[in-house]
Amino acid sequence: MxxxxxxxxxxxxxxxxxxxxxxxxxxxxxxxxxxxxxxxxxxxxxxxxxxxxxxxxxxxxxxxxxxxxxxxxxxxxxxxxxxxxxxxxxxxxxxxxxxxxxxxxxxxxxxxxxxxxxxxxxxxxxxxxxxxxxxxxxxxxxxxxxxxxxxxxxxxxxxxxxxxxxxxxxPNYDSFYEGHYDILWLPYLLRNKKMARLYLKLRGRDPSYLKELNFTRPDMIMKIAKNEMPNGTYDCYPHITGFLSVFGLIYFAFKTKTSNEFHVTQKLSRQPLLYKASYFISMVVVKTFMFCGFAKTFNFIYFKEE
Missing domain, CATH: 3.40.50.150 (Vaccinia Virus protein VP39)
Structure with a gap:
C-alpha cells in the first residue's frame, strides 16, 4: 500500500x-x-x-x-x-x-x-x-x-x-469445524439446528448464536444455483491452501469448461492421457476433501454467459 x-x-x-x-x-x-x-x-x-x-x-x-x-x-x-x-x-x-x-x-x-x-x-x-x-x-x-x-x-x-x-x-457446515464457536463440528450429523443446540449445550457452550447462522453446504448452494441462476456455468470446490489448491482449480476448470486465461485445460487437452489423469486425480482430491469434512470452507464460482 x-x-x-x-x-x-x-x-x-x-x-x-x-x-x-x-x-x-x-x-x-x-x-x-x-x-x-x-x-x-x-x-x-x-x-x-x-x-x-x-x-x-x-x-x-x-x-x-x-x-x-x-x-x-x-x-x-x-x-x-x-x-x-x-x-x-x-x-x-x-x-x-x-x-x-x-x-x-x-x-x-x-x-x-x-x-x-x-x-x-x-x-x-x-x-x-x-x-x-x-x-x-x-x-x-x-x-x-x-x-x-x-x-x-x-x-x-x-x-x-x-x-x-x-x-x-x-463456511462448510459439512466439515469438522465451526469457526464462530471455534469448536469441533460433526459433519452431516449436525445439519439440524435442534441437534446443533443440544450438541453445544453438552459442550457447555451458549447455543443462542445459532439463530444468526445458516448452515451453508455445497449441496445447498448448488441446488439454489440450479434453480435460480440460469445462463451460466458454476461449481463448488473446497478452499484448499498451499499446493493442494492447484487440484481445486484444475477440477473447477474441467467441470465448468470456461475459457478464462487462468484455466489449464487448454494445454492439457493437447495431451489426452494427461488430461484424463489430471481430471481423475483432481476429482479424487476435491471429492475427498468435501465428502470427508476436511474442507472448513468452500468456494462457489459462477460465470455468467455473455
Whole structure:
C-alpha cells in the first residue's frame, strides 16, 4: 500500500468492546480474543487482488461489488490500490454494533474521498443497484449470516453483468469445524439446528448464536444455483491452501469448461492421457476433501454467459 492503514483509537476501543463481548459469550479461542490479531486482519486484508486471475488483462478496469465488507479492510485497501469497487454493509449488526459507521470512519481516516458513494448501507437480499451493473460480485464468509441465502444469491446474480464472475467463499457446515464457536463440528450429523443446540449445550457452550447462522453446504448452494441462476456455468470446490489448491482449480476448470486465461485445460487437452489423469486425480482430491469434512470452507464460482 502507498500509505499506512490508519485505525483511530476510538474505533479500536469500539472493536475491542464488541469483540470481548462476543468472544466471551461464544468463543474461547485466545487468538480470536486477541484484538491486535483482528486489527492486523483489517489492515492487511486484500482479497480483491487475488481475483485478477479471472480477468488478468483488465482486472483494474472492471467494476467490483463486495457483499458484506465488515469493517472495510479489503474495501479500503482496494480503493487505495485503484480498483473500481463498491461495498455493502447493513447499518445494524448483532456481532459488532455499528460496523457500517465504523467502516465509514475508517474510510475517512484513510483518505477515501466520498466514502458514502463507495460504501452502501444495504442488505444483500435487496441490493439498490440496477440489473447487470457489476463485472465481479464477491463475498468472504458472509452467506452464513444473511437472512436468506437464496435471495442473496438471486440478487447477486441479478446485478452481475453478462460475462461477469461471482465468487463466494463460504463456511462448510459439512466439515469438522465451526469457526464462530471455534469448536469441533460433526459433519452431516449436525445439519439440524435442534441437534446443533443440544450438541453445544453438552459442550457447555451458549447455543443462542445459532439463530444468526445458516448452515451453508455445497449441496445447498448448488441446488439454489440450479434453480435460480440460469445462463451460466458454476461449481463448488473446497478452499484448499498451499499446493493442494492447484487440484481445486484444475477440477473447477474441467467441470465448468470456461475459457478464462487462468484455466489449464487448454494445454492439457493437447495431451489426452494427461488430461484424463489430471481430471481423475483432481476429482479424487476435491471429492475427498468435501465428502470427508476436511474442507472448513468452500468456494462457489459462477460465470455468467455473455
Amino acid at each position: 502507498e500509505s499506512e492503514f490508519i485505525i483511530p483509537d476510538s474505533i479500536k476501543s469500539e472493536i475491542e468492546k464488541g469483540l470481548k463481548s462476543f468472544r466471551k459469550k461464544y468463543s474461547i479461542n485466545s487468538k480470536l480474543n486477541n484484538v491486535e490479531n483482528i486489527l492486523n486482519g483489517i489492515k492487511y486484508v486484500f482479497e480483491t487482488h487475488r481475483f485478477k486471475k479471472f480477468n488478468p488483462s483488465v482486472y483494474k478496469e472492471i467494476k467490483y461489488l463486495e457483499i458484506g465488507v465488515g469493517l472495510g479492510g479489503n474495501l479500503i485497501n482496494s480503493l487505495k490500490a485503484g480498483y473500481d469497487i463498491n461495498g455493502i454493509e447493513p447499518s445494524c449488526d448483532d456481532e459488532i454494533k455499528g460496523r457500517y459507521q465504523a467502516c465509514l470512519n475508517l474510510m475517512i481516516a484513510n483518505g477515501i474521498k466520498d466514502p458514502e458513494d463507495k460504501l452502501i448501507d444495504s442488505v444483500v437480499e435487496n441490493l439498490p443497484f440496477s440489473d447487470e451493473s457489476y463485472d465481479f460480485v464477491f463475498s468472504i464468509a458472509v452467506l452464513e449470516h444473511v437472512k436468506s441465502v437464496r435471495e442473496a444469491l438471486k440478487e447477486s446474480y441479478r446485478v452481475l453483468k453478462r460475462g461477469g464472475v461471482m465468487y463466494m467463499n463460504i
